[in-house]
Amino acid sequence: MSAALPLVIDGLCYRAGNMPILNGVDVAVTAPGITAIIGANGAGKTVLLRLIDGLLAPTSGTISIGVSAHPRPSTAFVFQRPGLIRASAAANVSLALAPLKLSRRERHDRVRAALHHVGLAEKAGAPATRLSGGEQQRLALARAWATAPDLLLLDEPTANLDPASSHAIEHLVVSMAEAGTKVVLVSHNLGQVMRLAEDVVVLAAGLAVEHGPVRSTLSSPHSPQARAYLAGEMPWTAFAALP
Amino acid sequence: MLQTLQETLSRLAALDPAVIAIAGLSLRVSFSAVGLGTLLGVPLGALVAVSQFPGRRLVVGLLNAAMGLPPVVIGLVLYLILSRSGPFGGLGLLFTPSAMIAAQTVLVVPLIAALTRQIVADAQDYLGEQLSSLGLNGAQRAAILIFDTRFSLVTALLAAFGRAISEIGAVLVVGGNIDGHTRTMTTAISLETQKGDLPLALALGVVLIAVVIAVSAVASLLRSYAMRAYG
Numbered sequence: 001m002s003a004a005l006p007l008v009i010d011g012l013c014y015r016a017g018n019m020p021i022l023n024g025v026d027v028a029v030t031a032p033g034i035t036a037i038i039g040a041n042g043a044g045k046t047v048l049l050r051l052i053d054g055l056l057a058p059t060s061g062t063i064s065i066g067v068s069a070h071p072r073p074s075t076a077f078v079f080q081r082p083g084l085i086r087a088s089a090a091a092n093v094s095l096a097l098a099p100l101k102l103s104r105r106e107r108h109d110r111v112r113a114a115l116h117h118v119g120l121a122e123k124a125g126a127p128a129t130r131l132s133g134g135e136q137q138r139l140a141l142a143r144a145w146a147t148a149p150d151l152l153l154l155d156e157p158t159a160n161l162d163p164a165s166s167h168a169i170e171h172l173v174v175s176m177a178e179a180g181t182k183v184v185l186v187s188h189n190l191g192q193v194m195r196l197a198e199d200v201v202v203l204a205a206g207l208a209v210e211h212g213p214v215r216s217t218l219s220s221p222h223s224p225q226a227r228a229y230l231a232g233e234m235p236w237t238a239f240a241a242l243p
Numbered sequence: 244m245l246q247t248l249q250e251t252l253s254r255l256a257a258l259d260p261a262v263i264a265i266a267g268l269s270l271r272v273s274f275s276a277v278g279l280g281t282l283l284g285v286p287l288g289a290l291v292a293v294s295q296f297p298g299r300r301l302v303v304g305l306l307n308a309a310m311g312l313p314p315v316v317i318g319l320v321l322y323l324i325l326s327r328s329g330p331f332g333g334l335g336l337l338f339t340p341s342a343m344i345a346a347q348t349v350l351v352v353p354l355i356a357a358l359t360r361q362i363v364a365d366a367q368d369y370l371g372e373q374l375s376s377l378g379l380n381g382a383q384r385a386a387i388l389i390f391d392t393r394f395s396l397v398t399a400l401l402a403a404f405g406r407a408i409s410e411i412g413a414v415l416v417v418g419g420n421i422d423g424h425t426r427t428m429t430t431a432i433s434l435e436t437q438k439g440d441l442p443l444a445l446a447l448g449v450v451l452i453a454v455v456i457a458v459s460a461v462a463s464l465l466r467s468y469a470m471r472a473y474g
Contacts (some may be wrong), residue, residue: 049374085390095387143377
């Protein structure tokens with residue numbers, strides 16, 4: 001069981017200036033493995049991940065990760081764009097280990113293991129920005145994997161990747177979940193959600209309108225917003241028709 | 244006019260010792276100033292870029308405005324500080340190359356800091372959240388962003404070098420344009436033009452332009468090589 005469980009989000013609101021983004025999200029995730037967050041563009045998915053990671057402070061509401069506050073469960077975030085610095089692949093992974101204050105030897109071993117895990121051991125010395133898109137995203141996963149996080153947050157990690165690269169990323173994400181890391185995945189790819197996730201949260205207009213096992217939620221959603229999203233209706237049309 | 248050009252070329256071809264000495268001092272002063280300016284300006288600019296604090300906009304505005312500080316005013320203020328009755332008069336730095344280095348350092352620090360801030364701020368737009376997510380503190384983020392933007396920062400340092408080596412006001416006031424001691428290319432060009440020794444003034448002008456082009460070319464070559472090697 002991951003130290004990041006339960007992940008409890010209670011009455012979470014976030015405003016960017018005067019614009020409400022999240023309007024009271026309530027979600028309690030207790031299952032290990034992969035939880036997917038889906039919803040239309042602008043539903044607040046990425047903001048929710050940023051709030052969970054602590055990159056943003058909520059306007060109101062709380063997020064509780066795990067049962068232990070000391071030490072706080074560790075998190076890692078893989079963004080849609082891999083966010084690599086102009087240095088070697090190994091240096092990019094090593095960067096993530098800087099706050100952990102490891103010995104030189106330990107750091108070196110972890111970098112090697114992480115690169116090996118994602119199949120980039122032979123490209124350790126290659127400039128990260130020269131790697132292909134799929135390799136860069138695998139490197140971003142290696143950077144997250146090296147820190148052995150309790151909670152891994154993924155924001156559309158396979159957007160813009162070809163099927164083979166997407167498959168490689170999915171395989172790595174599953175292996176991390178099987179190793180005990182709790183994974184929260186934002187994705188627009190419903191096939192990917194079906195393949196990877198145990199449960200799914202549907203966000204609509206800043207609210208969690210549905211949360212349940214992935215198959216039943218996607219095949220027979222209860223809320224009109226989730227039905228509209230899964231039917232591919234335009235959100236402004238779908239929500240205008242709601243009472 | 245033709246005769247002046249012929250004399251200029253013959254002075255350059257003969258490697259006139261006076262020209263070499265003046266060019267050497269100019270390079271020493273400007274390289275030292277840019278070196279010191281880099282040590283002060285790059286971290287300052289990067290820290291302003293990654294930090295949030297009250298009055299940050301004012302600091303950014305002041306940095307940008309200070310890029311246009313008139314060299315002669317900087318020279319005058321330093322003159323007052325370093326003159327015998329000034330707070331640092333006891334150091335005896337006035338009319339020495341050290342005073343000229345200090346003046347040019349004051350001149351280039353705002354330029355380097357302001358350009359660094361902008362370059363690092365742009366890099367932070369695409370890397371900032373990732374670095375914050377890794378749990379790195381402000382100083383660590385600033386250091387990494389400096390490293391990431393090192394190839395772009397070369398351009399900022401070249402701009403600083405160009406400003407330092409081509410200015411005349413500050414070095415003239417605090418250096419005094421003393422022959423064989425504090426005479427630089429710009430002060431010598433001004434003096435020789437006034438004296439009517441146009442061949443020497445032109446020869447120095449050609450050397451000055453050649454130095455600026457050579458430094459820029461070497462920096463560009465190193466930058467291209469490093470970008471090919473390290474992405």
